[in-house]
Amino acid sequence: MEVQKEAQRIMTMSVWKLYHSRMQHGGLRLHRSLQLSLVMRSARELYLSAKLEEEEEEAAAAGEIFPGQLETGAQTPQPHLETGAQASERVPQPLPLPLERISVAPEPMETQEVGGSLPTRLPLSEPAWSPVPPHGGASKPSRKRRSSTLGKSGAAEAGLVPSKKAKLADEEESERQPQRQEGPFPTLAKVLQDRFSGLILQPPTVNASGEAKPGCRQGDGVLSIMVRAVVAF
């Protein structure tokens, strides 16, 4: 828990440093941005692994008390995840609702990646029926997605890329355009803060097996901001 808190603190600090570095005389420095994003990444990995361990413990404890309930949850199909490529496949994935709007992210590339990662989940969905492996199954594709998308899906989550989903569009539309430009980003901090508070304050969902995902994806969003800051050069 302490480790998690410390990691959170460092992540938040890094985001703010990156934001403020845009304001400094001489502009954003590539080396500094890279260093901040590296620390951010290390802290995030530690935070997520600490969170996973905690959830595993909770799941193990919950699994001992209510073994049947989890199995039922895992069997619930999630049609939202089905893309054009995967329409024929019924993939029973125990994913919580918040993930929907992320996974159905509208950019074609993201959709493909979601679709692309689904097959890797397929073999893992078998063991997903039992309490522990979903975490392994859930985290692996998200890790793969992280590296292959290089933050694009996260970027959608962070609101830096237009989302066809109307849910977030209204509040973010006005902020998206300024964020694309280079130069001072007065609203970026607010967006980052919102995202981060969402990450930090949002309590873990009851469904244990899918819990890792929202954390991963939202973390992706923040990381993608770091990446985009670097890419902005």
Added chain:
Amino acid sequence: MVGRMSRKLGVREESFIYLSMTTTEGDQPADIISTVEFNHSGELLATGDKGGRVVIFQQEQENKTKSHSRGEYNVYSTFQSHEPEFDYLKSLEIEEKINKIRWLPQKNAAQFLLSTNDKTIKLWKISERDKRPEGYNLKEEDGRYRDPTTVTTLRVPVFRPMDLMVEASPRRIFANAHTYHINSISINSDYETYLSADDLRINLWHLEITDRSFNIVDIKPANMEELTEVITATEFHPNSCSTFVYSSSKGTIRLCDMRASALCDRHSKLFEEPEDPSNRSFFSEIISSISDVKFSHSGRYMMTRDYLSVKIWDLNMENRPVETYQVHEYLRSKLCSLYENDCIFDKFECCWNGSDSVVMTGSYNNFFRMFDRNTKRDITLEASRENNKPRTVLKPRKVCASGKRKKDEISVDSLDFNKKILHTAWHPKENIIAVATTNNLYIFQDKVN
């Protein structure tokens, strides 16, 4: 009161005395010293500051009446090297801060140096004028033109002595070759070409040609999202005009030979020390970033500075340094706080003495450290006006890392992290050192009998 000077340049034997301190004009951010460099003879010392100014100090000629010391350094010339600029395309300010100064060896009466900010390198000529022509036929002494009809006789203008005037004029401007921020420049031993490095690229210039340069290293990935390391420093080998090294933010140094190919993306040698897994932390990658690389005068060794240590590498051995000196290991447990206050990003420089037997680097609390490679002794000294009276020997300092603090020791928690020494320079031939605190330049020399 003061120790005897020993001819051997040993840290134990030599006692550095406080020679002089020059304060910049004020405590403005523009007065922060950003680079210090002796010229090849050591007679001149150049400093650059955040405001884009260059101040050159000159050593007084040795005076028989002042035989107890070598000459002091006095201001010789001051000029504005770089001005703040604005990149309209990217809506970015370009800082005027002088990142590096490098002297050219003297070829004639004038002195030449290269100074650079984030984007532009300039070649400056510093020349003396101590005579002026007088006795023109068509001009009055004040410069006004005479009416030709009033000229009745002709005379030959003659040079007459005048007060010494030192002029600095920009002879070449090397611009528009760097997309990223220039971090170092290095003059080749051929004295015709030089390197300039930014975060991702290294360019080779000819001193006479300003409208083009050759890109010889480019580590920019096709997809910037895959960027993992940047170039942090570069230097030409002191003797081999085709060899240079560049350091990276990952703690590696690459040696390249320009004869191998036009684009030196593939290194000839890669110097890298495996990381100690017991020291792994959030900040491992940041503190392994190399902030400075310097060849020894002999060319056999090179020295690198990362956040906590100085390493000496033998060019013939790539897998680990031959010597490692811990500058302030007590900071390893404070990395989180140092990340918070941004000190972890400080880029310390390092330097060799003239005989390559001692290396020096800065630290916090206005401390600087010297390591004697032969005796393996080290010393910590302080550059401070309060603690040092002129002509007194500097007292060694000690930081108490943990446990009971002895008398005269300073505890880690009472170190002032705003007082940092990033830039130091050692006279090429004598035991005279220049140490820059934030706003002040200190010059120390060893005690002469």
